[in-house]
Amino acid sequence: xxxxxxxxxxxxxxxxxxxxxxxxxxxxxxxxxxxxxxxxxxxxxxxxxxxxxxxxxxxxxxxxxxxxxxxxxxxxxxxxxxxxxxxxxxxxxxxxxxxxxxxxxxxxxxxxxxxxxxxxxxxxxxxxxxxxxxxxxxxxxxxxxxxxxxxxxxxxxxxxxxxxxxxxxxxxxxxxxxxxxxxxxxxxxxxx
Amino acid sequence: xxxxxxxxxxxxxxxxxxxxxxxxxxxxxxxxxxxxxxxxxxxxxxxxxxxxxxxxxxxxxxxxxxxxxxxxxxxxxxxxxxxxxxxxxxxxxxxxxxxxxxxxxxxxxxxxxxxxxxxxxxxxxxxxxxxxxxxxxxxxxxxxxxxxxxxxxxxxxxxxxxxxxxxxxxxxxxxxxxxxxxxxxxxxxxxx
DNA sequence: TGGTCTTGTTCAATATGATGAACAAGCCAT
DNA sequence: ATGGCTTGTTCATCATATTGAACAAGACCA
Numbered sequence: 001x002x003x004x005x006x007x008x009x010x011x012x013x014x015x016x017x018x019x020x021x022x023x024x025x026x027x028x029x030x031x032x033x034x035x036x037x038x039x040x041x042x043x044x045x046x047x048x049x050x051x052x053x054x055x056x057x058x059x060x061x062x063x064x065x066x067x068x069x070x071x072x073x074x075x076x077x078x079x080x081x082x083x084x085x086x087x088x089x090x091x092x093x094x095x096x097x098x099x100x101x102x103x104x105x106x107x108x109x110x111x112x113x114x115x116x117x118x119x120x121x122x123x124x125x126x127x128x129x130x131x132x133x134x135x136x137x138x139x140x141x142x143x144x145x146x147x148x149x150x151x152x153x154x155x156x157x158x159x160x161x162x163x164x165x166x167x168x169x170x171x172x173x174x175x176x177x178x179x180x181x182x183x184x185x186x187x188x189x190x191x192x
Numbered sequence: 193x194x195x196x197x198x199x200x201x202x203x204x205x206x207x208x209x210x211x212x213x214x215x216x217x218x219x220x221x222x223x224x225x226x227x228x229x230x231x232x233x234x235x236x237x238x239x240x241x242x243x244x245x246x247x248x249x250x251x252x253x254x255x256x257x258x259x260x261x262x263x264x265x266x267x268x269x270x271x272x273x274x275x276x277x278x279x280x281x282x283x284x285x286x287x288x289x290x291x292x293x294x295x296x297x298x299x300x301x302x303x304x305x306x307x308x309x310x311x312x313x314x315x316x317x318x319x320x321x322x323x324x325x326x327x328x329x330x331x332x333x334x335x336x337x338x339x340x341x342x343x344x345x346x347x348x349x350x351x352x353x354x355x356x357x358x359x360x361x362x363x364x365x366x367x368x369x370x371x372x373x374x375x376x377x378x379x380x381x382x383x384x
Numbered sequence: 385t386g387g388t389c390t391t392g393t394t395c396a397a398t399a400t401g402a403t404g405a406a407c408a409a410g411c412c413a414t
Numbered sequence: 415a416t417g418g419c420t421t422g423t424t425c426a427t428c429a430t431a432t433t434g435a436a437c438a439a440g441a442c443c444a
Contacts, residue, residue: 007256009242023391034433039393046431049401050201050260051239064199064260068242077325078342083349101329101351110302110377112327112351133269135304137293137373139331150270157275159293159304181329181373185302215421226403231423238401241431387444394437401431407424413417 007068009053014042016060016067031059079103086114096121096172096180109186116179117143117172124169133185136160136170141178144171199260201245202236208252208259209234223251271295278306288313288364288372301378308371309335309364316361325377328352328362333370336363 017027028035033055040046041056048056057064081103089098101112115123136145138154145152145160147168154160162168164184172178209219220227225247232238233248240248249256273295281290293304307315328337329351336345337352339360346352354360356376364370 007242007246024393025391035392036394036434037432040431043393047241047243047401049239049431050199050242050245052432053242054199065257068256068260078339078344078354079352080337080344080346081351083347086349086351099349101327103351103353110375112329112375114329114349135293137304137306139371139373145272147270152270152272154272155275157278157291157306159273159278159295160271161295162270179331181331183302183304183375216423217421227422228404228424229402232401235423239431241401244402385444388442390439390441392437392439395435397433397435399430399432402429403427405425405427407422409420409422411418411420413419 008044009048009067010042010044012067013038013056013060016062017042020060022060027056027059031055033059094121096123096170098123111184111186113182113184114179115170115182116177117141117170118177119175120172122169122171125164125167127166127168128164128184128186132164134160134162134164134168135183135185137181139179139181141172141176142174143178143180144173145169146171200236201240201259202234204259205230205248205252206234208254212252214252219248219251223247225251286313288315288362290315303376303378305374305376306371307362307374308369309333309362310369311367312364314361314363317356317359319358319360320356320376320378324356326352326354326356326360327375327377329373331371331373333364333368334366335370335372336365337361338363 017024022030024035024038027033028038031038033052037046037048037052038056041048041052053067054064057067060067081101086099086101089100096118097116099114099116101114102110117123136143136154136159138156138158140156142153142155145154145162145168147162147164148166150162152160153173170180209216214222216227216230219225220230223230225244229238229240229244230248233240233244245259246256249259252259273293278291278293281292288310289308291306291308293306294302309315328335328346330346330348332348334345334347336343337354337360339354339356340358342354344352345365362372
């Protein structure tokens with residue numbers, strides 16, 4: 001769920017600093033953290049305060065996460081899933097055919113789907129976790145998206161973005177079939 | 193880019209602890225952080241160490257980010273971009289038509305494109321930042337993806353995932369035109 | 385060889401995070 | 415009330431994060 005060991009901030013800081021060709025003095029002045037502290041943090045000799053790490057993150061102009069979630073896996077992926085190997089869900093009675101594009105190797109907070117709507121079919125989704133967003137690209141046919149009280153009808157080439165932490169539906173409208181590319185992004189942040 | 197003020201961890205911890213109906217003693221035992229420390233952190237009276245906050249995160253069984261990125265903004269988005277409003281790039285001579293789907297309101301580490309390839313056109317991309325990944329969904333026609341020494345030819349419905357921190361190309365193969373949905377994900381994590 | 389930068393590391397001093405124990409406030413019995 | 419029992423806050427103490435200054439190692443030049 002979370003990293004198994006406390007993050008090794010030092011190496012991350014050092015790497016990012018080097019990438020930006022900064023010296024300890026430069027970063028010290030830009031971040032407001034003493035040069036001595038930076039040296040010790042990079043050498044993993046101390047256990048810095050969150051305020052200090054935050055200042056350093058600002059100095060490096062990166063997100064706090066970049067320093068905390070240690071240097072990720074360097075594995076270089078190249079994965080192809082042929083159309084016939086893609087698992088297809090035919091969930092509900094009047095629902096669309098859902099092809100789950102995102103394989104296991106993908107980032108766990110992103111999911112890709114290809115939805116195929118038969119005439120009259122509707123995808124009815126309950127609220128997801130707070131902060132979750134969906135991105136729709138209409139490939140073929142037309143659909144009507146309803147989220148909360150907002151609603152819009154999309155035709156091929158249209159794009160929609162919305163928070164899906166409320167009940168929302170995607171309904172096929174018109175004749176023929178419709179195809180929609182959907183990206184679901186799970187944000188880790190909790191509610192407000 | 194990053195939060196404008198240092199995160200207020202105390203309130204987040206208190207909220208999450210209450211949500212789980214835990215007492216200071218419980219969380220203290222579960223996390224290994226003294227009850228006194230927890231009390232002071234929640235009262236914003238001290239500036240905890242990252243190691244301490246990390247222990248607390250484990251005790252609460254949440255990601256470190258949940259405690260740091262203060263309770264995010266509760267803005268609920270609903271944005272639709274019609275096909276004709278989408279900006280189209282016709283970059284290079286033999287390149288595809290690139291429609292930039294992702295609008296401004298989107299997360300800054302994700303970009304969506306819809307690529308239309310005329311016969312013989314090729315998208316030639318230099319290496320992106322380390323850790324960046326691309327997700328391709330072939331809508332129509334067939335394309336050949338080359339990243340490093342790996343290569344694969346995709347037909348409609350196929351899906352490809354790869355790290356694009358090296359030179360990579362997407363080439364149209366066959367006759368007629370091809371259409372590809374592309375997601376670019378910028379991972380903040382750097383290499384190892 | 386000696387200066388004079390620059391970069392990064394240690395040093396002593398201070399500020400402050402972290403701890404266990406004592407403390408106060410509330411609640412529920414009898 | 416009185417006594418336990420719980421929850422959260424302060425207290426003295428220790429541990430250590432943080433700092434400015436001094437220091438050492440290297441590069442470059444005259």
